[in-house]
Amino acid sequence: MTYLRNMSIRRKVLAVIMLTSSVALLLACGAFAAYDWLSTRESLVHRLATMADVVGANCTAALIFDNAEDAQQTLAALRAEPRIVAGDVYNRAGRAFAHYGRRSPSDGLPDPILPDSRFGEDYLEVWRPIELDGERLGTIYLCSELSELEDRMARYGQIAVVFLVAASLVTLLIGWRLRAVITEPILRLQGAMQAVRDDPSYSVRAEKHGDDELGQLVDGFNAMLTRIADRDDALRTSLEEKEVLLKEVHHRVKNNLQVLASLLDLQANNVTDAATVELLRESRNRVRSMALIHEHLYGTEELGRIDLPDYVRDLCSSVATSYGLNNVRVLPKVDDIALDIDTAIPCGLIINELLSNALKYAFPEGKGCVRIEVCRAPEGELGYVMTVADDGVGLPASVDPAASASLGLQLVHALARQIHGALTCDRQGGTTMRIHFNPLIASG
Amino acid sequence: MVQRLAMVGCLGLLLCAAEPSAAQDKPSEYQVKAAFLLNFARFVEWPEGTNQDTLRIGIVGTDPFGDAFQTILGQSPGGQPVQVMHPAAADLSAVDCHILFVSNSASRELDRILLQTHHGPMLTVGDMDGFARAGGMVGFILRNNKIRFQINSTAATRANLRLSAKLLRLAEIVDDGGDDR
Numbered sequence: 001m002t003y004l005r006n007m008s009i010r011r012k013v014l015a016v017i018m019l020t021s022s023v024a025l026l027l028a029c030g031a032f033a034a035y036d037w038l039s040t041r042e043s044l045v046h047r048l049a050t051m052a053d054v055v056g057a058n059c060t061a062a063l064i065f066d067n068a069e070d071a072q073q074t075l076a077a078l079r080a081e082p083r084i085v086a087g088d089v090y091n092r093a094g095r096a097f098a099h100y101g102r103r104s105p106s107d108g109l110p111d112p113i114l115p116d117s118r119f120g121e122d123y124l125e126v127w128r129p130i131e132l133d134g135e136r137l138g139t140i141y142l143c144s145e146l147s148e149l150e151d152r153m154a155r156y157g158q159i160a161v162v163f164l165v166a167a168s169l170v171t172l173l174i175g176w177r178l179r180a181v182i183t184e185p186i187l188r189l190q191g192a193m194q195a196v197r198d199d200p201s202y203s204v205r206a207e208k209h210g211d212d213e214l215g216q217l218v219d220g221f222n223a224m225l226t227r228i229a230d231r232d233d234a235l236r237t238s239l240e241e242k243e244v245l246l247k248e249v250h251h252r253v254k255n256n257l258q259v260l261a262s263l264l265d266l267q268a269n270n271v272t273d274a275a276t277v278e279l280l281r282e283s284r285n286r287v288r289s290m291a292l293i294h295e296h297l298y299g300t301e302e303l304g305r306i307d308l309p310d311y312v313r314d315l316c317s318s319v320a321t322s323y324g325l326n327n328v329r330v331l332p333k334v335d336d337i338a339l340d341i342d343t344a345i346p347c348g349l350i351i352n353e354l355l356s357n358a359l360k361y362a363f364p365e366g367k368g369c370v371r372i373e374v375c376r377a378p379e380g381e382l383g384y385v386m387t388v389a390d391d392g393v394g395l396p397a398s399v400d401p402a403a404s405a406s407l408g409l410q411l412v413h414a415l416a417r418q419i420h421g422a423l424t425c426d427r428q429g430g431t432t433m434r435i436h437f438n439p440l441i442a443s444g
Numbered sequence: 445m446v447q448r449l450a451m452v453g454c455l456g457l458l459l460c461a462a463e464p465s466a467a468q469d470k471p472s473e474y475q476v477k478a479a480f481l482l483n484f485a486r487f488v489e490w491p492e493g494t495n496q497d498t499l500r501i502g503i504v505g506t507d508p509f510g511d512a513f514q515t516i517l518g519q520s521p522g523g524q525p526v527q528v529m530h531p532a533a534a535d536l537s538a539v540d541c542h543i544l545f546v547s548n549s550a551s552r553e554l555d556r557i558l559l560q561t562h563h564g565p566m567l568t569v570g571d572m573d574g575f576a577r578a579g580g581m582v583g584f585i586l587r588n589n590k591i592r593f594q595i596n597s598t599a600a601t602r603a604n605l606r607l608s609a610k611l612l613r614l615a616e617i618v619d620d621g622g623d624d625r
Contacts, residue, residue: 061610064483066476066590070614132486 010183017175018168025167029160036156040149041124045117048126048144051081056130056140059089063097063130063137071098078142085123086143089130097138122146185214189221202229243303250298257291282356282408285322289315289352293345306344308374309334315348316355316372323359327367330355334374337384343439346415347374347386353408353415354388354433362392362431383438386421391430401425401433476591477584478512481543481569482526484582487611490542491565491604498525500541504533504557505550508571536560546570546580554578565604579620581605594618 007015055074062070075087075098086101118125123143130138192206202225208218261284268280296311297303312334320330339347351372358370373387395401401409401423412433416423421437471479485499503509513528531539533550537560544566546557551572558579561568568580575583576596581603583594595615600607 058610061487061608061614064486065480065593065614067592067614 009186010179013179013182014172014175017179018171021171021175022164022168025164029163033153033156033160037149037153040152041119044124044144044146044149045126048084048124048142049117049128051078051084052126052128052140052142055087055142056089056128056138059098059130059140060132060137063089063091064132068098072100074098075100081144083145083147084142085145086141088141090139090141092136092138094139101143119146122150182214185209185218189214189218192221196225202226202232246303247298250294250303254291254294254298257287257294261287261291281322285319285352285356286349288318288322289348290345292318293341293348297341302338305338305340308337308339308344308347311344311348312351312372312374315351319352319355320359323356325359325363325366328359328363329369330359330372331369332372334372335376335384337374337376339439343419343437346418347437350386350412350415350435351388353412357408358388358390358392358431362390362394364393368392368430377436377438381436382440383421383436386435386437387432389426389430389432393430394427395425395431472512473591474509475512477571478509480584480591480593481545484567484569484611485542487608488567488600489606489608494542494565496542498527499543500527500529502529502531502539502541502544502566503547504531504536504544505547508547508549533557537563539566540564541566543567543569546572546575548572554580562603567600567603567605576618577620581607582615583618585616592616596620 004012004015055078058074059071062068062074071089075089078084078087078100084101086099088096088100089098091097116127123145125141125143127139127141129136130140188209189206192204195204196202205222205225206218208215208222264280264284264287268277268284271277271280292311292315293306296306296314300307309332312332316330316332320328355370355372362368362370368391370388370390373385373389375385377383377385402413402425404410412423412435416435416437419437419439421435424434424436426432426434481501482499490496501513507530513526527541529539529541531541533553536544536557544561546554546568548571550557551570554570554572554575555578558568567582568575569582569584570576570578570580571584573583573585576594576599577583579596579599581596581600583596585592585594593615594617595607595612596618597607597612598619
């Protein structure tokens with residue numbers, strides 16, 4: 001069944017044609033053979049009965065005058081018909097009177113003789129009365145082989161086979177030609193479908209060859225293609241417009257944030273109190289880290305996702321520049337990761353805070369190295385690991401990063417929670433702040 | 445025009461009488477011959493115009509049948525009437541029957557008897573050797589202890605009688621050596 005289902009439509013059509021015609025031919029041949037078998041049997045009975053009547057009529061005098069030799073001679077004439085294997089004449093009392101042939105009916109003369117003919121496995125038996133002027137003189141029995149019927153059936157079988165083969169060949173030839181009427185449009189439609197699949201522009205159209213169901217199918221297919229192409233165009237246009245708009249929005253946000261940062265800068269230049277200057281600079285850095293995000297957003301092909309390595313590099317150089325520590329090296333090392341804006345902004349702010357802390361407190365002598373790393377979590381764990389490590393003086397023992405009163409560390413905690421991460425601190429050989437975060441939980 | 449004797453019932457039983465059966469003894473020679481005699485009529489065509497309402501059988505000479513005909517006729521009530529006559533051998537010129545049986549006792553007068561049968565279509569049947577060869581039509585003979593008959597078809601043709609081929613096939617065909625009329 002699966003084989004039939006997966007058969008190509010050309011073969012299927014041909015198979016249906018061949019099967020239908022073969023069944024019809026077989027039925028016709030069978031009907032003819034059955035009719036011929038019946039009529040041949042009938043005519044065999046009729047012929048044998050006629051022969052029995054003729055031979056019986058020639059035996060009337062022999063029966064009347066009790067001359068078995070004559071009856072025997074009359075029966076012997078049956079030799080001319082080799083299919084008759086036995087013949088017997090019985091007298092009025094049912095006693096055997098004369099006999100001819102190789103076999104005799106084993107059960108003698110049946111009584112009463114009904115029916116007057118009987119088909120055996122391979123022979124036909126006939127009993128006929130011998131009468132003169134309506135008077136029953138005796139019975140004649142003839143037994144004939146059925147080789148004629150068998151020969152005839154065998155010949156019929158041969159003719160049927162030849163006929164079937166010839167008819168099948170003719171059907172095959174005609175079917176081969178005619179199936180194209182059905183299969184060609186389907187195959188052409190299939191070809192069109194393949195072309196559409198390979199060519200995303202939806203410019204291909206199927207060719208129509210008539211107004212039948214397949215023609216309507218082709219019409220429907222083409223109409224569908226037109227609609228898909230139209231919708232595709234509209235969507236593409238709309239998307240392009242939206243992208244332009246989004247870039248514009250990011251651009252403006254970035255500009256506004258840039259303006260804000262500049263304002264904070266200006267403000268800082270007009271303040272003499274060092275602590276206030278410091279506060280304004282921290283705020284400006286926070287604003288800049290966000291402005292950078294928007295700058296990167298509209299700069300990338302894929303709106304909505306931030307290419308982390310570029311962003312972290314720009315962010316680090318921006319923060320480092322603002323502290324002006326020429327002998328402290330800031331080394332960002334980021335895997336090829338892209339984050340959406342909701343994750344990227346907290347990440348950027350955390351890096352900004354931790355890097356700022358390191359630059360502010362870790363290097364009283366103005367010399368050292370800060371490593372910023374963002375990489376994928378080790379095998380078997382989800383999410384990313386963000387590390388900010390310095391080889392500076394280290395956190396004073398009095399400072400607990402988990403419960404610090406400083407705005408920066410509080411911000412880091414809050415932001416880490418936002419991206420489902422937790423801050424750990426390692427104080428050996430400087431300070432190492434590490435956050436293992438998993439942005440997928442937020443979306444899930 | 446085929447003429448047949450409608451003696452179906454009667455003759456059917458005749459053959460029963462000739463047939464050996466468990467209930468009866470084997471039929472005697474003359475019972476068989478009587479049955480044959482009546483059955484010959486079924487295979488003989490008399491000329492047109494012959495009155496055949498009753499089958500008349502003439503017996504010339506001593507009647508050897510005894511009650512054979514009586515037995516047969518007694519057993520066939522309502523059958524074709526059979527009339528048995530005993531004409532005198534001396535004068536047969538006026539006798540009118542279908543079958544004339546010449547018994548063995550009249551063998552010495554055979555030639556004379558046969559000469560007197562030419563006036564009408566009579567089937568002559570003889571009970572002695574050489575009857576057919578002598579100019580009779582059907583002569584009973586014994587072959588292998590069975591009753592058979594010789595037929596002189598020339599004599600029958602002379603008497604305007606047509607004998608069936610079926611009957612002729614059962615008989616030994618003899619000739620009387622030419623037209624002795």
